[in-house]
Amino acid sequence: MSAATHAQDHGHHDDHAHHPTGLKRWLFTTNHKDIGTLYLWFSLTMFFMGGVMALLLRAELFQPGLQLINPEFFNSLTTVHGLVMVFGAIMPAWVGFANWLIPMQIGAADMAFPRMNNWSFWLVVPAAILLVASFFVPGGAAASGWTLYPPLIIQQGISIDMTILAVHILGASSIMGSINIITTILNLRAPGMTLMKMPLFVWTWLITAYLLIAVMPVLAGAVTMLLTDRHFGTSFFNAAGGGDPTMFMHIFWFFGHPEVYIMILPAFGVVSAIIPAFARKPLFGYASMVYATASIAILSFIVWGHHMFTVGMPAAGNLFFMYATMLIAVPTGVKIFNWIATMWQGSMTFETPMLFSIGFICLFTIGGFSGLVLAITPVDITLHNTYYVVAHFHYVLVSGALFTLFAGAYFWIPKFTGKMYNESLGKLHFWLSVIGFNIAFFPQHFLGLAGMPRRIPDYALQFAEWNMWSTIGAFIFGFSQLLFLYNMIECIRSNRKAADNPWEGADTLEWTHLPSPAPYHSFETAPVVK
Amino acid sequence: MDAFKAVFWSFFGVRKKAEYDKDAKQLTPQAVIAAGLVSAAVFVLVLFGIVKLVTR
Ligand code: HEM
Ligand SMILES: [Cu+2]
Numbered sequence: 069m070s071a072a073t074h075a076q077d078h079g080h081h082d083d084h085a086h087h088p089t090g091l092k093r094w095l096f097t098t099n100h101k102d103i104g105t106l107y108l109w110f111s112l113t114m115f116f117m118g119g120v121m122a123l124l125l126r127a128e129l130f131q132p133g134l135q136l137i138n139p140e141f142f143n144s145l146t147t148v149h150g151l152v153m154v155f156g157a158i159m160p161a162w163v164g165f166a167n168w169l170i171p172m173q174i175g176a177a178d179m180a181f182p183r184m185n186n187w188s189f190w191l192v193v194p195a196a197i198l199l200v201a202s203f204f205v206p207g208g209a210a211a212s213g214w215t216l217y218p219p220l221i222i223q224q225g226i227s228i229d230m231t232i233l234a235v236h237i238l239g240a241s242s243i244m245g246s247i248n249i250i251t252t253i254l255n256l257r258a259p260g261m262t263l264m265k266m267p268l269f270v271w272t273w274l275i276t277a278y279l280l281i282a283v284m285p286v287l288a289g290a291v292t293m294l295l296t297d298r299h300f301g302t303s304f305f306n307a308a309g310g311g312d313p314t315m316f317m318h319i320f321w322f323f324g325h326p327e328v329y330i331m332i333l334p335a336f337g338v339v340s341a342i343i344p345a346f347a348r349k350p351l352f353g354y355a356s357m358v359y360a361t362a363s364i365a366i367l368s369f370i371v372w373g374h375h376m377f378t379v380g381m382p383a384a385g386n387l388f389f390m391y392a393t394m395l396i397a398v399p400t401g402v403k404i405f406n407w408i409a410t411m412w413q414g415s416m417t418f419e420t421p422m423l424f425s426i427g428f429i430c431l432f433t434i435g436g437f438s439g440l441v442l443a444i445t446p447v448d449i450t451l452h453n454t455y456y457v458v459a460h461f462h463y464v465l466v467s468g469a470l471f472t473l474f475a476g477a478y479f480w481i482p483k484f485t486g487k488m489y490n491e492s493l494g495k496l497h498f499w500l501s502v503i504g505f506n507i508a509f510f511p512q513h514f515l516g517l518a519g520m521p522r523r524i525p526d527y528a529l530q531f532a533e534w535n536m537w538s539t540i541g542a543f544i545f546g547f548s549q550l551l552f553l554y555n556m557i558e559c560i561r562s563n564r565k566a567a568d569n570p571w572e573g574a575d576t577l578e579w580t581h582l583p584s585p586a587p588y589h590s591f592e593t594a595p596v597v598k
Numbered sequence: 599m600d601a602f603k604a605v606f607w608s609f610f611g612v613r614k615k616a617e618y619d620k621d622a623k624q625l626t627p628q629a630v631i632a633a634g635l636v637s638a639a640v641f642v643l644v645l646f647g648i649v650k651l652v653t654r
Contacts, residue, residue, distance in 0.1 A: 149609045263627070355618040359607065366638045392642075 070396045080158065084501040085238045095190075100167045104187050105484075107164030108477075112553070114156030114196060115470075116373060121149040124540040126508075129535050132527055142525035143211035144227075148199060150214030151231070154331070155238050156196050158469050162334040163188075163245050165476055166273050170249060170483065172578035172586060173267045175258025175595045180251035182283050184244050198234040202227035206571075213523055215320055218305040218313050222298055229298070232291045239284040246277035246284075258577075260597035264355065269337030271358050275365045277332045279326045282369075287323040312380050315504065321372035330370045331465065333361060335472035336403060343407050343478050345416025345573040346422035353406045360399035367396045377448045386445045393443040397436060404433055419571075420494030424475035426468060428504050434464025453455035453523075456516025462509045471501070474552065481559055482566030483578055488586030489559040493518065493551060500548035507541025601625050601633035 087093060097103060125145050128136045137145070167185070171178055202209040204579070207225030210216070221228055224232045253274045266274075293304040295318070303309020305316045336357075344351045351357065373381060373389030381389075407429055416422070438460040442448045451457065474497075482488055511534035517524075520531045527535065569579040578586060581595050604625060 354609075359604070362634065363605075366634060367641075370638070384649045386654045387653065388645055391645050391648065397644075428652055 077521055087233060089213075096186070098186050100171050100179045100182070101586065101588065103179075103185050103189050104164045104167030104169075107160050107192075109169060110189075110192065110196070111157050111159075111161035111164060114152050114160070116549070116553075117200065118149050118152035118157055118316045119549065121145045121152070123542060123546050125149065126539040128525055129527070131536070132529055132532050132541040134526055137209065137525070139525045140208055140211060141524065143213075143319045144203065144209035146523050147210045147213050148203070151199060151210075151234075152196075153465075154214065155326070156192075156199070158331050158473070159238075159242065159354070161473050162273075162276070162331070162469075164244075165269075165334065165338070165473075165480075166245075166249055170252060170270055170273060170478070170580065171256070172582060172590055173270050173576050174253060174261050174364075175577055175591050176256035176257065176440070176583075176598060177589065177592050177594075178245070179248050180256055181244075181248045185248055186245040187390070188241045191237050191244075195234040195241070198230045198237075198440075200239055202230040202244075204349050205230070215317075215324070216294065218294060218297065218316050218319075221294055222306070224430055229295065232295050235291050236288055239288045242280050242284050246280040249277040250274055258594035259598050260590065261526055263550030264358070267337070268340035268351065268357055268361075269334065270338030271492075272333040272340075275361050276330050279330050279333075279365055279368070283323040283326045283330075286319060287327075290319040291564075293319075297326065314376070317376050317379060318372070321375045324375065325372045326368045326466070328366060328461075333365070335428070336361065336475040337405060337471050338368065338472045338479075339428055342425045342475055345479075345571045346419065346425075346576075347416050348412045348573040349410055349414040351406070352409035352412075357403060357406055360402055363399045364396065367392070368397075371396055374443055374448070377445050377560075378452045384579055386564065388424040390445045394440060397440055397443075400436060404429060404436075419478075419491060420489070420498055421475045421479035423495065423498040424471045424478070427498065428471045428475065431467030431471070431502075432485060433506070435465075435468060438463060451516055452520075452583070453521055455512040455520045455522055456515035459509050459512035459516060459521050461514070462505075466509070467505060469509055474498075474501075477556065479571070480578075481556065481569045482583070483584050483586055485560050486568065486583075487559050487562050488564045488566040489555050493555045493558075495554065497548055497551040499543060503539050504543075504548055507536050508545050509541070511535075511537050511541075601629040602637065604630060605633045605637045 087099075088096060094102065094106060097106075119537075124137065125142065128134070128142060133529075167179065190446070199209075205225065205227050207227055208229045209227045210221070211224060212221040212228075216231070255268055257266070297304055297306060303311040305311050305313045307313065324580070340351055340357060371389060371393045373385060374393045377386055377389070407425075418426075438456065441462055442451060442457065478489060478494055488562040506552050515531055515534050515538075518531065519534075520527055566584045571579070574580075577591075577595060577597070582590050600620075
């Protein structure tokens with residue numbers, strides 16, 4: 069009730085308002101489209117920062133021996149690269165798409181809590197500044213890996229406190245964002261937009277938001293315990309004081325595994341929008357997709373132990389997590405089949421969004437399979453902490469989450485800006501990304517199988533060949549992302565008008581009921597959905 | 599009972615169109631959520647049982 073009144077007040081308010089321009093517009097905006105834009109530019113910025121760190125890492129690993137950077141700095145780079153990509157690039161990018169799309173796709177005028185929405189965004193900026201600034205304090209940035217394991221994390225300097233504070237702020241922002249998204253979806257749907265008519269992107273975000281609310285406080289608790297262990301004499305994770313460092317791992321991964329689904333579920337939603345549009349067929353098994361997403365979300369809470377097969381859990385524990393992990397792959401696999409069935413006998417065309425979606429299906433499947441390999445306890449005992457794990461999670465996160473983010477950006481930019489991107493440049497971006505990505509990460513499977521540990525600046529000579537290839541691939545991949553940046557900016561500045569619905573097969577409300585570009589205020593009177 | 603059936607098929611990830619239409623008409627979200635949580639607990643217990651069995 070209060071949500072509805074709030075939204076009405078807001079709509080009413082803005083009818084008269086001539087909104088401020090320039091910097092003030094962005095600082096004080098409560099408009100879901102403005103906030104979505106802020107999130108998207110923010111995450112793209114962080115993506116390039118994290119990318120520079122990755123290229124520094126790969127440059128050092130081009131050859132065995134130490135050439136460019138010292139080991140401490142190398143460790144800081146691995147840590148902050150991971151944190152920046154997870155919390156600064158992928159998660160905020162999904163929130164950006166949520167802000168833009170959810171109100172339009174359910175026929176709402178805006179998000180339920182527009183002012184909280186502004187606050188959610190502006191909180192992530194100081195967090196990012198803290199993370200990046202931590203490179204410049206005495207002792208250098210956190211060097212523990214993005215998993216922040218004690219006891220290593222207890223020993224370092226002030227940068228750890230900055231990292232902990234950044235994680236707290238990001239958590240608060242995510243929780244506010246989630247409350248906003250859930251309330252919007254549950255309360256502000258247009259008449260006739262029943263839950264089971266919602267586009268899958270809305271569904272996957274609804275479920276993601278619940279996951280975020282469930283696990284961000286757990287992460288906050290874990291890092292708070294680190295903070296008190298560091299400064300207030302507690303011994304949660306200190307064996308000498310009666311604590312237990314493996315407890316941190318349990319708590320962290322109870323957050324960490326649902327977190328990986330937080331990054332991938334919205335991707336499932338985007339692919340479920342794009343594949344039907346370019347196959348010109350309705351999504352195969354819509355209801356199954358909704359159900360499978362919900363199952364994945366619930367089951368994601370009972371598999372965290374697969375990150376800890378080597379810490380010495382009892383055999384029964386290892387077996388439990390092994391079985392549970394393998395079973396969770398079933399609903400994930402079914403989704404892949406649903407997308408393929410959607411394409412089956414469709415009249416397909418291969419514009420850039422479709423290319424990235426198909427790239428996602430192929431490569432994400434490889435990541436799923438390497439996950440299954442790692443889920444086998446005895447296998448993981450040899451592969452844990454090797455480059456095989458690095459290969460696995462880059463297949464699911466880069467060719468999974470990141471490729472779908474690109475797919476979504478190309479797909480919706482005509483609606484966001486009213487302009488059309490350059491198709492051949494988009495295709496070039498896709499092919500260079502796929503080729504560079506595979507050269508960079510496929511050899512890491514071999515390195516891992518051969519025993520190369522992750523998070524090291526130097527390595528034994530037998531790993532030299534594949535590391536060289538991996539670095540070459542990484543540079544191809546990294547630099548081709550500039551094409552994306554150029555394409556987006558050029559698109560915004562161009563005068564290639566996009567049609568209201570440039571994609572024949574797209575049938576959600578933002579395409580069928582709104583012009584391109586979508587007006588600043590859309591659906592002030594709700595559409596009626598049949 | 600129907601809610602449990604729906605949840606079971608969703609763990610697997612497939613559902614017949616006709617069955618789904620029936621679900622959509624008959625089931626309330628509350629029933630599905632309750633069935634989902636109970637099923638998740640049962641799932642854990644069954645797995646745990648199997649583990650106990652094989653580590654005996
Ligand atoms: C078929 C589904 C999946 C299975 C069976 C699976 C299994 C695993 C296992 C067993 C590990 C631990 C490896 C080790 O440290 O020794 C792992 C690590 C990881 N997985 Fe997956 N995974 C799956 C899907 C995903 C998805 C969808 C994502 C993200 C979108 C993801 C992200 C990660 C990350 C980030 C790590 C490494 C964490 C770290 O140690 O830094 N996985 N996975
Ligand atoms: Cu996991």
